[in-house]
Amino acid sequence: MSGMTAKDPVKASAARENLPASDPLSVVSICLDKETWGTLKLFADSAPLIRLDRHLGEYRVDDHEPALDWIGSPAPDVCLLDFDNDRRSAALVAERIHSDAPDTSIFAVSSQSQPDLIIQAMRSGCSEYLVKPLDSEQLLNAVARVGGRRKEKKEQARAQVLAFIGAKGGCGVTTLVTQLGTLLSKSHSQKTLIVDLHPDFGDAALYLGLTKYRYHSYELVENTDRLDAELLQSFVLHHSTGLDLIPAPPGTEPARPLMSGALVQTFEFLRLRYDFILVDLPSGLNDEHLELIRYCDQINIVAITEISALRNVVRQTDYFTKKGIPSERLRVVLNRHQSRGIITEAQIEKVIGQKLFWKVPNQYVHILKSISGGDPLSQSNSEVAKNLHEWAANIGKKPTGEEKRGRGILGLWSR
Ligand SMILES: Nc1ncnc2c1ncn2[C@@H]1O[C@H](COP(=O)(O)OP(=O)(O)OP(=O)(O)O)[C@@H](O)[C@H]1O
Numbered sequence: 001m002s003g004m005t006a007k008d009p010v011k012a013s014a015a016r017e018n019l020p021a022s023d024p025l026s027v028v029s030i031c032l033d034k035e036t037w038g039t040l041k042l043f044a045d046s047a048p049l050i051r052l053d054r055h056l057g058e059y060r061v062d063d064h065e066p067a068l069d070w071i072g073s074p075a076p077d078v079c080l081l082d083f084d085n086d087r088r089s090a091a092l093v094a095e096r097i098h099s100d101a102p103d104t105s106i107f108a109v110s111s112q113s114q115p116d117l118i119i120q121a122m123r124s125g126c127s128e129y130l131v132k133p134l135d136s137e138q139l140l141n142a143v144a145r146v147g148g149r150r151k152e153k154k155e156q157a158r159a160q161v162l163a164f165i166g167a168k169g170g171c172g173v174t175t176l177v178t179q180l181g182t183l184l185s186k187s188h189s190q191k192t193l194i195v196d197l198h199p200d201f202g203d204a205a206l207y208l209g210l211t212k213y214r215y216h217s218y219e220l221v222e223n224t225d226r227l228d229a230e231l232l233q234s235f236v237l238h239h240s241t242g243l244d245l246i247p248a249p250p251g252t253e254p255a256r257p258l259m260s261g262a263l264v265q266t267f268e269f270l271r272l273r274y275d276f277i278l279v280d281l282p283s284g285l286n287d288e289h290l291e292l293i294r295y296c297d298q299i300n301i302v303a304i305t306e307i308s309a310l311r312n313v314v315r316q317t318d319y320f321t322k323k324g325i326p327s328e329r330l331r332v333v334l335n336r337h338q339s340r341g342i343i344t345e346a347q348i349e350k351v352i353g354q355k356l357f358w359k360v361p362n363q364y365v366h367i368l369k370s371i372s373g374g375d376p377l378s379q380s381n382s383e384v385a386k387n388l389h390e391w392a393a394n395i396g397k398k399p400t401g402e403e404k405r406g407r408g409i410l411g412l413w414s415r
Pocket residue numbers: 166168169170171172173174175176203283335336337360361362363364365367368371384
């Protein structure tokens with residue numbers, strides 16, 4: 001096993017491609033001997049994959065403080081634990097860390113490599129066993145495995161972002177977004193956020209009966225650089241169903257431009273806090289929102305059975321495809337559908353050149369009642385409500401970790 005030298009920075013390994021430079025793993029070392037500590041420091045300095053947070057010079061087996069008090073809180077991503085000074089104490093420390101900080105990966109470090117010692121360390125909660133002198137490749141692979149798991153976890157915690165855009169004004173986008181949002185929150189217990197991105201005259205707040213607010217979505221995007229959980233709360237309105245909303249500007253001043261990149265940066269922040277984010281977009285081919293549309297998991301184009309709307313569906317899908325948005329992310333939803341309408345479903349699909357993803361029945365009175373009461377769930381027995389329940393259930397089935405893993409394990413960390 002070769003030791004790492006100053007001329008051997010973490011370079012050669014293919015695994016490095018999977019490691020981010022921007023978000024290093026936090027590392028705490030316990031009782032590492034001088035030479036191994038020096039090697040670890042060299043590793044940390046040669047590539048920003050790990051950050052050395054603290055070094056503990058003793059095994060804390062006698063005190064009853066929770067492990068987080070001495071390894072630090074939030075818990076580090078990795079604890080490097082030297083087993084050579086006192087194997088029994090090291091094993092006890094590993095057990096404590098494993099039980100108090102289960103998300104922390106424990107790497108045993110030792111100059112001995114007999115199988116029974118390795119098994120003993122693994123049984124006490126260590127996930128890696130590194131043999132001295134520390135080898136760069138061995139350390140890099142162990143770090144990559146932890147990074148991959150962390151990335152995977154983050155991915156599972158990321159919201160699905162679903163955009164809704166009208167084939168023309170008045171097709172029912174805000175109606176569908178607010179109905180689906182409340183259903184996902186209430187009936188499917190999914191943490192859901194609606195972002196109304198109309199530059200002016202957005203109706204989502206009105207349809208949800210949330211008409212008193214100070215800040216709006218455009219201000220949120222403008223403040224993306226200083227966004228934290230507390231600041232976000234000043235933008236979020238809460239509906240009684242548990243649904244959150246960030247409303248559109250009130251339309252009392254001219255529409256303001258959005259800074260390029262800021263929208264996606266804002267959604268990257270929001271994504272970590274919700275299961276679903278539904279975006280109410282203005283109709284039309286708005287290049288300002290294109291970067292967000294590209295970023296969304298699903299783009300629902302909402303149409304009605306009118307020649308102009310159906311023609312626009314064709315234009316929109318062509319435009320989005322030309323802009324590099326994969327066609328499988330585009331879905332056409334037919335709102336206000338009448339089963340005995342003059343234009344048949346087959347004719348509609350022929351005109352738009354694709355299958356309809358969903359059809360929502362035309363029930364004006366039910367929709368109007370739920371909008372005017374600010375409670376989308378109030379008409380729960382209507383045909384349209386049942387239809388939307390079904391759609392929400394369909395959306396509520398998030399891709400499983402297994403499906404996501406299909407994209408490749410080690411690549412997870414770098415995306
Ligand atoms: N399934 C439906 N059945 C009957 N009426 C509907 C249905 N969906 C929406 N509507 C009605 O259509 C009208 C327009 O709906 P909505 O405001 O949701 O459209 P929009 O696409 O958001 O419009 P805008 O382009 O102004 O944002 C509303 O009066 C609403 O009540």
